[in-house]
Amino acid sequence: MRYLFPLILLIPMICSAKSPDQVRSAFLYQMAKFIEFPNQQTKNSTKFCFLNIDNGPGLILAGNRSLKIRNLPIEIIQIEKPKDLGELSEQCDITYIDESNEDDILAVWIKANPLDTVFVGETIDFLEGGGVASLVQEGSKIRLYINKQQVSQHNFKVLSRLLAVSKFHPD
Template sequence: MRDADRHLLLARTFAARRLFSLAALLSVACFYFQAPHQASAQSLSSREYEIKAAYLYNFIKYVDWPSYGDTISIGVLGSDPFGPALAPLNGKTVKGRRLVIKHLDSVRDAQQCQIIFVSSSERQRLQEIFESLRSARVLTVGETQGFADGGGIINFIEENNKVRFEINAEAARRTGLNISSELLKLARLVKS
C-alpha cells in the first residue's frame, strides 16, 4: 500500500471513529437529558420516612390511651421530613377511629393529638416541648439522638440499614400511656 493510500485510510478510519463517537454521545445525551429528573430529587430518605410513617400507624395499635375522641390525630411538629409519606395514613381507620394528619405550628396545638412526631429541626427546644406536654396524654415520637433519654417516649434510630426504635417506658407511664409488651419486645429500652 502506498503511503498516500495509507494516510487516506487512516484519515477515513479516524473520521469514522469520530463520527461514531459523536453519534453515540448525542444519542445517549438525548435520552438522559429528557429523563424525568424528579427521580433524582426523590432521595433514599423518602423510603426511610415511608417506613417511619408505617411505624406511626402501627404504634397506634400497640399503645393504649386513657381516652379517645372520634378521631386519632398524628401531629408533625417542626419541619416535615415525611414529604408525601404520611398522606396514605390520612383517613385510614385504626381502632375504629379515623386517622388525621396535622401539621402543627406550635406545641400548644399538640395537646389535641394522640401522637406527636417531633422533627429533628426542634432538637434545640426538646426540653421545652417535653415540659409543655408533661400533662398531655400524648405519645411523643422523635428521630433525634437523646430524644428518649431526654424524656421523649419513642425515638427512631438507624441500625444496620433498618429503622429501629428505642422506648422510654418510664416516660410513657408518666404520661399515662400503656405500651404493649409486643412493642416493648422489639424496642431498645432507655431511661430518662
C-alpha cells in the first residue's frame, strides 16, 4: 500500500511527458512571438518552413494550423534543400533544419547576405557553422541556444525577452 501512493503521483508525470519533437515545435512557435521580422506589418501569416512535414516539429505544427502569432495565422511550408538561401529567406520567417540536413545547409551558408529568416537547427555545430538558433537536446531537456553574432548580422530583431531565456554560443 505504501508503494501505491508514489505510483499514483508518478503516473500523471509520465502521461504528460513530451517528446523532443513536441518540445521543439513549442519552442519554434513561442520563438516567433519574440522576433520582429522585416515587413511584419504587411504580412498575412507567420511562415514556418521545414524540409520534412511528415514527422518531427513540422508535422506537429502542421497539425495545429489554428495557432496565431500577433493575430496572424501560422503557415507551414515544406521546402526542398535550398540552393539559394536568399530566395528561401524571402518566403520563410523561421526555417527549421533537422540535424540530418544541417551540413547541407551550412555548405551554402558562407555565401549568404543578411537574411530575413531565422535558421534554427538542433546542434551546437549548427551555430558554429553560422546558424542563428539551435534547439539542443541536453539529457532529457531541450535548450535554446542563440548565436548573438549571427542575430546582429541579419534583418530581423530578436526581442530581449527571448534572449533572457536563451543560452549563447559562442559565449
